[in-house]
Amino acid sequence: MTLAIVTGTSSGIGLHTAIGLALSGVEVVATVRDASRADALRSAASEAGVEIDIRSLDVTDATAARALIDAVGPVDILVNNAGRGAVGTLEQLSDADLQEQLETNYLSVARLTRLVLPGMRERGSGRIVTVTSVGGAVGQPFADAYCAAKFAVEGLMQSLAPVVAPFGIDVAIVEPAAVASSFTDSVHRAEPGPYAEQQQAYLDRTATAFASAQSAEDAAKTVVEAATTSAPRFRWQTSNAAVRFASLSLADLDGSRVLSVTSGWVRPGE
Numbered sequence: 001m002t003l004a005i006v007t008g009t010s011s012g013i014g015l016h017t018a019i020g021l022a023l024s025g026v027e028v029v030a031t032v033r034d035a036s037r038a039d040a041l042r043s044a045a046s047e048a049g050v051e052i053d054i055r056s057l058d059v060t061d062a063t064a065a066r067a068l069i070d071a072v073g074p075v076d077i078l079v080n081n082a083g084r085g086a087v088g089t090l091e092q093l094s095d096a097d098l099q100e101q102l103e104t105n106y107l108s109v110a111r112l113t114r115l116v117l118p119g120m121r122e123r124g125s126g127r128i129v130t131v132t133s134v135g136g137a138v139g140q141p142f143a144d145a146y147c148a149a150k151f152a153v154e155g156l157m158q159s160l161a162p163v164v165a166p167f168g169i170d171v172a173i174v175e176p177a178a179v180a181s182s183f184t185d186s187v188h189r190a191e192p193g194p195y196a197e198q199q200q201a202y203l204d205r206t207a208t209a210f211a212s213a214q215s216a217e218d219a220a221k222t223v224v225e226a227a228t229t230s231a232p233r234f235r236w237q238t239s240n241a242a243v244r245f246a247s248l249s250l251a252d253l254d255g256s257r258v259l260s261v262t263s264g265w266v267r268p269g270e
Contacts (some may be wrong), residue, residue, distance in 0.1 A: 003027045004227065005068070005075055007059050007112070008082030010037040013131060013179060015044060016220030017079055017227075022050035029072050031057035033082070059108035062091055069115040074123065077227050078116050080109040080130040080153075085187040086145045087203070098145050110156060117164065124168040129227045130157055132173045134138075134237070136247045137246040138176035142195075158255065162263040168230040174223050177242035178206075178213035208270055214239045234259055 004021050008014040009030035018030040018041065032038045037057045045052045058070055059082045070076065084104045086097060113128055114257075120126025135143055136150030154173055161171035192199040219238040226236045232257030237243045243253065252258055 001025075001027045002076045003072065003074060004077035004079060005029045005031065005072065005112075005116075006059065006079040006081055008033045009041055009054075010031075010034065011040055012216040013176065013220045013223060014079075014081040016174045017223045018052055019044050019048050019050065020220055020224035021077070021079075021227060022052055023048060024224065026077065026228070027053075029053045029055060029068075030067070031055050031059070031082070033058050037247045044050065057111065060103045062111055063107070065112055069112075070105050074119050075116045076120075077129070077222060078112060079227055080112060080128070081223070082108065083131070083133075085143075087142050087200075088144065089142050089195055090144050092191065092193060092195065093134070093145055098148075101149040102152070105146065106156070108150045109153050113160070117169070119167045120136070121164065121167040126169040126170065127172070127227055127232070128157075128160075129172045129174060129223060131211060131223060132175055133241050134175050134245045136173070136175060136178060137249045137270060142199055148162060154246045158234065159262075161255075162259055163261065163266055172226045172234055172236060173182040173238045174226050174238060175213065175242055176219045176222075176238040176245055177245050178209040179216050179219045179238075180210065180213040212242065 004026045005022065006018045006028060009018045010032040018028050022028045022045065030041060030052050032054065038054050041052065041054060054069060057064055059065065080200055083103065084101070086101055088097065108128055116126065130153060132150045132154050135147045136154040139147045157171050157173050164171060170212070222236050222238040235253060237246055247253060
């Protein structure tokens with residue numbers, strides 16, 4: 001049976017991705033940072049009539065990440081979903097704020113991906129799906145640290161994709177726009193200082209966007225598709241709003257043009 005690990009599953013996109021993969025016949029290991037917050041996932045699994053292996057994992061803990069991969073056995077699908085937001089422009093942000101975003105949204109993804117790659121490469125198959133954001137394609141005011149980390153992880157995955165493709169490993173990123181979930185509850189907000197008016201305008205706009213946001217369940221359908229499709233591609237958006245927003249920076253929406261070029265860079269003799 002196909003085995004998937006999904007991180008950040010206590011709520012939102014991660015929760016619905018874990019349920020969706022289980023419903024599609026995949027064996028799911030769902031990780032949560034705080035085991036006391038897994039009740040919603042347990043209830044959803046019970047209601048859906050599926051079994052999910054729920055495990056505690058702080059994705060920023062490199063030792064715990066390695067122990068998880070060693071414990072669960074061969075991983076066929078990795079869904080990097082865990083993440084954290086931050087509101088603040090650069091002058092408001094400390095080095096610790098920047099590092100926290102990099103640790104959660106970039107470095108932890110790199111570590112988990114690196115841990116599953118040897119097994120996938122040796123077996124000649126695998127799928128790595130990373131939930132990024134339209135903020136990984138378009139920089140946004142007062143999302144400096146968040147967008148920087150998401151840009152970084154998209155660059156990492158786009159660079160990795162053509163290298164591991166010859167070993168049967170598909171790499172994908174999924175870019176949601178605003179999604180109705182508890183993700184914003186964990187957003188760190190810097191003291192506004194001289195940027196108070198601008199920051200409040202940004203927060204007001206954000207509140208409006210989230211008032212009409214895509215549901216987490218609907219967004220998760222795209223993640224499940226990216227993880228299970230027989231016609232994989234690199235870049236996915238979860239809604240028409242995400243397509244419109246990402247297209248501000250991207251003319252190559254599915255990533256095929258970039259990968260067709262960079263794949264040639266790693267072919268011997270070319």
